[in-house]
Amino acid sequence: MFSLFYGLWKYMLSKMEFHVLILGIDKAGKTTLLEKLKSQYSNVEGLPPDRIVPTVGLNIGRVEVSNTKLVFWDLGGQPGLRSIWEKYYEEAHAVIYVIDAACPSRFEDSKSALEKVLRHEDLQGAPLLILANKQDLEDAVSADELAQYLDLKNWMREFIHFKLFQHSMGKQILLLGIKESVNWLVDAMERSKRTDMLRVRAGSSVV
Ligand SMILES: Nc1nc2c(ncn2[C@@H]2O[C@H](COP(=O)(O)OP(=O)(O)OP(=O)(O)O)[C@@H](O)[C@H]2O)c(=O)[nH]1
Ligand SMILES: [Mg+2]
Numbered sequence: 313m314f315s316l317f318y319g320l321w322k323y324m325l326s327k328m329e330f331h332v333l334i335l336g337i338d339k340a341g342k343t344t345l346l347e348k349l350k351s352q353y354s355n356v357e358g359l360p361p362d363r364i365v366p367t368v369g370l371n372i373g374r375v376e377v378s379n380t381k382l383v384f385w386d387l388g389g390q391p392g393l394r395s396i397w398e399k400y401y402e403e404a405h406a407v408i409y410v411i412d413a414a415c416p417s418r419f420e421d422s423k424s425a426l427e428k429v430l431r432h433e434d435l436q437g438a439p440l441l442i443l444a445n446k447q448d449l450e451d452a453v454s455a456d457e458l459a460q461y462l463d464l465k466n467w468m469r470e471f472i473h474f475k476l477f478q479h480s481m482g483k484q485i486l487l488l489g490i491k492e493s494v495n496w497l498v499d500a501m502e503r504s505k506r507t508d509m510l511r512v513r514a515g516s517s518v519v
Contacts, residue, residue: 328381333387333401333404333406333407334386335407335425335429336407337394338388338391341391342410342443344361345358346371346384351368352375352490354376356461364435367387369388370376370386371385377494377495385407396433402432403510405443406504408442408493409426410442413452413453414451415453417459423461438506439506441497441500442462
């Protein structure tokens with residue numbers, strides 16, 4: 313009986329599209345991450361880093377990870393563009409927040425932008441994945457150091473599904489990093505009450 317329900321549940325999830333917002337301040341590496349995700353998980357070859365320009369609108373990437381359809385929304389992180397982020401919160405199943413771990417002078421900006429994201433009620437219950445990016449650079453701080461700086465324990469009560477990964481676009485470990493992160497995210501979204509809530513709201517029991 314259990315396997316019947318489990319199979320049905322898996323089938324329903326496979327029909328769903330999960331919307332994942334990629335946020336973070338400008339130059340954190342969001343679009344570079346998106347292009348890597350495309351290269352890694354779809355037939356579309358992502359743009360090489362030297363062809364990526366600062367984002368002004370919205371970049372979208374659709375990929376499939378072990379039968380789960382993911383739609384990534386990558387938004388611009390320049391100060392004047394951050395007010396647009398909240399327009400996407402309501403429909404988002406999860407958030408990836410990217411931080412340039414090699415640029416301490418911008419940690420404060422990054423932290424306050426993250427706190428604003430976390431405080432927003434439209435994102436309640438959304439799994440949050442924080443990437444301590446650019447680990448290939450010499451000045452990069454570790455994920456643990458960054459977590460301490462961000463004082464994340466305060467937020468963990470509300471964001472039960474929460475994880476911080478070290479990440480880098482520059483080295484071989486990157487691919488493992490991406491796979492680990494995406495697997496964690498898919499699992500967190502599949503278990504999240506927010507996913508149930510969004511499915512009910514969309515009126516799609518089995519689409
Ligand atoms: N060394 C290194 N450079 C990176 C990494 N990820 C991104 N970059 C570089 O960081 C710069 C900014 O990357 P983007 O992906 O455009 O950053 P973004 O967060 O999308 O920036 P906005 O669109 O302005 O919000 C580019 O020069 C990238 O090549 C990384 O892991 N390591
Ligand atoms: Mg960008």
